[in-house]
Amino acid sequence: MSAFSYKALDAKGKMVKGLLEGDSERQVRSQLRSRQLKPVSVTESNEKSAKANDKNTPFYANWFKPRISQSDLALVTRQLATLVQSNMPLDEALTATAQQARKPRIKSLILQVRARVLEGHSLAYGLGDFPLVFNEMYCSMVKAGEHAGFLGTVLEQLADYTESSQYTQQKLKGAMIYPIILVVLSVGVIGILMVFVVPDLVGMFKHTNQKLPVLTQMVIATSDFFTEKWWLVIVFMFALVISAQQFLKSPARRKVWHGLLLKMPFISGLVTSMDTARFASTLSILTSSGVPLLDGLRIAGQVLSNLRLREASKSVAISVQEGGSLHRALEQAEVFPPMMVHMVASGEASGELETMLTRSATNQQRELEMTLGNLMAILEPLMIVVMAVIVCTIVFAILLPIIEMNNLIT
Structure with missing residues (x-):
């Protein structure tokens, strides 16, 4: 028995849509007629997914x-x-x-x-x-x-x-709302200045024989570029995104990039806290549900988004399979937080591994929120400073020729 989507007309001639179960399309049409509906189209709901990791599948196939x-x-x-x-x-x-x-x-x-x-x-x-x-x-x-x-x-x-x-994702999205709004406003204000304001204000300098300051010439050239060839910026950004996607398709190159992320200040803490919290929480739920530890380690490793951490989780599973303890294997991987290793060791010694994994996940979640808060605390004023520097540069570029003209007159 399969699910069928249908379109039919009711007694008033109004189009209705819905889903019905049936052994065949003909049976579904009979069910519709018994409900005083006139079938227009009946198709089997073929939403069955193909393998998500099929290498021959185009990158846009998962959208549908x-x-x-x-x-x-x-x-x-x-x-x-x-x-x-x-x-x-x-x-x-x-x-x-x-x-x-x-x-x-x-x-x-x-x-x-x-x-x-x-x-x-x-x-x-x-x-x-x-x-x-x-x-x-x-x-x-x-x-x-x-x-x-x-x-x-x-x-x-x-x-x-x-x-x-879901709660964690909402908190992350909520923390990113203000910086994104700030970036959009900054780009919008600077774009308006460069495209509409600067050409009107510095247009009068082009008809004089006065040699303009280098800063003013640079701002005018930038304004002309954005006014006449703004489409090149869009093409460049689009090409940059596509190139990055193609570059990171290779597992080897993606692994190198993920390794660099683990070395960047603030970013490394954010990535590590996010992935290890997901790893500990998943492993805790799996083991408490009766899934064997080795299977749990393999499955929990798949939820790690960073390939370097995922590779480390595989080495942890191999070490445990060879008879080693979980906390020793995590410690030898040298990528998992020390607090998580100590809590796992305590859980193994007391026989409460699932409980300690849950506590470790909670601890990593708190650390993630603190790291994200620190990152936002630095990013927000930094963006304001960058915007202020750009705006001040435009203002100085406009004022410098005016000041020079006044000096010549006096």
Whole structure:
């Protein structure tokens, strides 16, 4: 049984759209007619994702694959967890969750997962068909919950984790709003000065025989460039972005770039805190859900965005597989924060590794917020100073010829 999207006319001739489950297009059309609807088009909802890492897939292909926001994912997970914990059969729980979804995309997604379950597959298998929505960690936890018989509890943990991730993302976006607004305003003010104000004010100097100061000549040349060839700036910026994307497609070059990020002041702390907090939190949830530690290390390593840190997590997994302790392996990697290593060592000694990993993730999250706050505290006045210097340069470039003319007159 699959999900079908349809367009039909009601008794008043109004076009209606929706989703229905059925064994075939013909059956769905029969269902529409039984509801006093005249089918216009019925198509199978083919949102099944291809492999996200297919090398032959164009870079723009992922734009059209199904995905939902973190808030929607948390809500769906919470609803499904509540229904499963109430001992409702899984297919009925998925149906109820789809019915509660307000967005057609989410409803179609849940119905397609339900279709996989009705075919005899596990929930984890059905979710795995949509890797851009349900990542490997999500599917692994669901699989562990299904095997252990604690699916409802695992879904509750996933909902908590997703909500926590959403909160972190919102804080990061909120912290970036003011700097972005400041940059846009700065560029806008300087652009207006260079394109509209400067040509009018310095135009009178072009008709005199007076030799203009070098600073004034530079400002006039810059103004002329932006006025006449502004499109070159747009082309250059676009080419720069495309070139950077193409350059970073190579894993070797991307690894070098990620290594440089770990050496930059402030940036290194931001990247390390963000990734290690995600790593510790993911590993904690996986191990507490019954996923073996080695599998948990492999999956948690995949959530690391920095390739240098991801490579270090692989060496940690290899060291643990060879019989070493987790805290010793983290210490030998030399990229994980010392506080995290000490807390893991304490958790291994006391038998409360999951708890200490959770505390370590919380600690890294606080450090991330502090690092971000310090970065913004430096960036905001720096941007104001840069804007002030540029504006003052333009003003001096205009005033210098006027002062020289007054000196000649007197």
